Amino acid sequence: MAHDVLAQTVHSLLDHRDPQVASLVRQEARRQAETLELIASENHASGAVMAAMGTCLTNKYAEGYPGARYYGGCGFYDQIEEIARHRARQLFNCAFANVQPHSGATANQALFLALLDPGDTFASLVLADGGHLTHGLKVNMSGKWFKPVHYPLVYDASSPEFERIDYDAMEKICVRAKPKLIMCGYSAYPRVIDFARFRRVADRCGAILHADIAHIAGLVATGVHPSPFPHCHVVTTTTHKTLRGPRGGMILCNDEEMARKIDRAVFPGVLGGPLMNTIAAKAVAFGEALKPEFKEYSGRIVTNARALVGALAERGYRITTGGTDTHLMLVDLRRKSEQLTGADAEKWLEGAGIVCNKNGVPQDPRPPKLTSGVRLGTPALTTRGMGEAEMGVVAGLIDRVVSAGLRGSHELAIESAGVVEQIRHLCHRFPLPA
Numbered sequence: 001m002a003h004d005v006l007a008q009t010v011h012s013l014l015d016h017r018d019p020q021v022a023s024l025v026r027q028e029a030r031r032q033a034e035t036l037e038l039i040a041s042e043n044h045a046s047g048a049v050m051a052a053m054g055t056c057l058t059n060k061y062a063e064g065y066p067g068a069r070y071y072g073g074c075g076f077y078d079q080i081e082e083i084a085r086h087r088a089r090q091l092f093n094c095a096f097a098n099v100q101p102h103s104g105a106t107a108n109q110a111l112f113l114a115l116l117d118p119g120d121t122f123a124s125l126v127l128a129d130g131g132h133l134t135h136g137l138k139v140n141m142s143g144k145w146f147k148p149v150h151y152p153l154v155y156d157a158s159s160p161e162f163e164r165i166d167y168d169a170m171e172k173i174c175v176r177a178k179p180k181l182i183m184c185g186y187s188a189y190p191r192v193i194d195f196a197r198f199r200r201v202a203d204r205c206g207a208i209l210h211a212d213i214a215h216i217a218g219l220v221a222t223g224v225h226p227s228p229f230p231h232c233h234v235v236t237t238t239t240h241k242t243l244r245g246p247r248g249g250m251i252l253c254n255d256e257e258m259a260r261k262i263d264r265a266v267f268p269g270v271l272g273g274p275l276m277n278t279i280a281a282k283a284v285a286f287g288e289a290l291k292p293e294f295k296e297y298s299g300r301i302v303t304n305a306r307a308l309v310g311a312l313a314e315r316g317y318r319i320t321t322g323g324t325d326t327h328l329m330l331v332d333l334r335r336k337s338e339q340l341t342g343a344d345a346e347k348w349l350e351g352a353g354i355v356c357n358k359n360g361v362p363q364d365p366r367p368p369k370l371t372s373g374v375r376l377g378t379p380a381l382t383t384r385g386m387g388e389a390e391m392g393v394v395a396g397l398i399d400r401v402v403s404a405g406l407r408g409s410h411e412l413a414i415e416s417a418g419v420v421e422q423i424r425h426l427c428h429r430f431p432l433p434a
């Protein structure tokens, strides 16, 4: 099976024509096949999705939109993009979809260009508490050319809402700052977002409500997380996280006038030629996501995440907000050991074949290069067919590595060697699907 995955990933032509690159791709394919992928923003796209990306569709310019291109010879491209748009509208139950953004960041850039003017105020979550860099980081275009105001989480540990969005504070901040646009949707927030509550605030201050569902798109498409529609005016997303498509972005809305502005902002505002091979792969992935199996898959992502939360909590780890409603969790490592940083845990785990990322926890006293937490997600393990029993095993392996690391580098080396072997076995039992 691992062999099939390698064969699928690297066409034999590549072996012959460029053995240097081919060898590295093969090594990466093996790494993906034989390690546990717990990065919450990653997944394993199907062979069909990857096949669509490796086609002749990379060859042609198709600037513009179906029926209105700036180059000849786009007839088949028009049909492919129409299929992608149609399936996107079906998946998210909305009237308009622009499937051209190259990534989630590009989708957000086009959103700003379409709906705001430089200097305009917008509201987003405190970035260190789970936001994305395109939501107003100073060195990002969103923070350099626009004025972000940030709403907080609840920081009072005695509150039942501890570490969840502080909706009352959000309302006060928005009513005072009168932002032209309010953003919700995050990169490291494990709980359901109350879109209706956001909409009431947006209406109070005359703001456009935008949801960035980059992380939860697959859950939204299958009803496992509530839909941002009809509450949100506009939605941006990636296509490669829980949605399990190719690396890419997308913008959705229900208003024709807004859709026209967005189309113009994507092209010619931000893009030149669209990546039509990626758009074909988006169409394939959306087709997969419309099937009943994908709904089951999405449900299992969340039951697996809850099982992993439970198994880690049993081993003495604190999970922010006390759990998860989604595919991801933030593990506060300080409960395990005050000295333990996210940077150390990430490095130790990678050495043992468990791949995740360090992540700040709410009000983290440590800088982003260290952090006090790791973010874990279950989309990729669930794609391999792992279930709740395996989540218990994975939590045990994580704890073995982290506990050994705390005892010292010699202990870590011995423990990691054993864990690597166990993970290889587990990965052979749950191979990457074709």
Ligand SMILES: *Cc1c(COP(=O)(O)O)cnc(C)c1O
Pocket: 041, 102, 103, 104, 105, 106, 108, 131, 132, 134, 185, 186, 187, 212, 213, 214, 215, 238, 248, 249
């Ligand atoms: C991942 C992510 C993005 C950006 O996606 P890229 O494809 O990496 O540009 C945007 N917003 C949120 C909330 C994300 O989590």
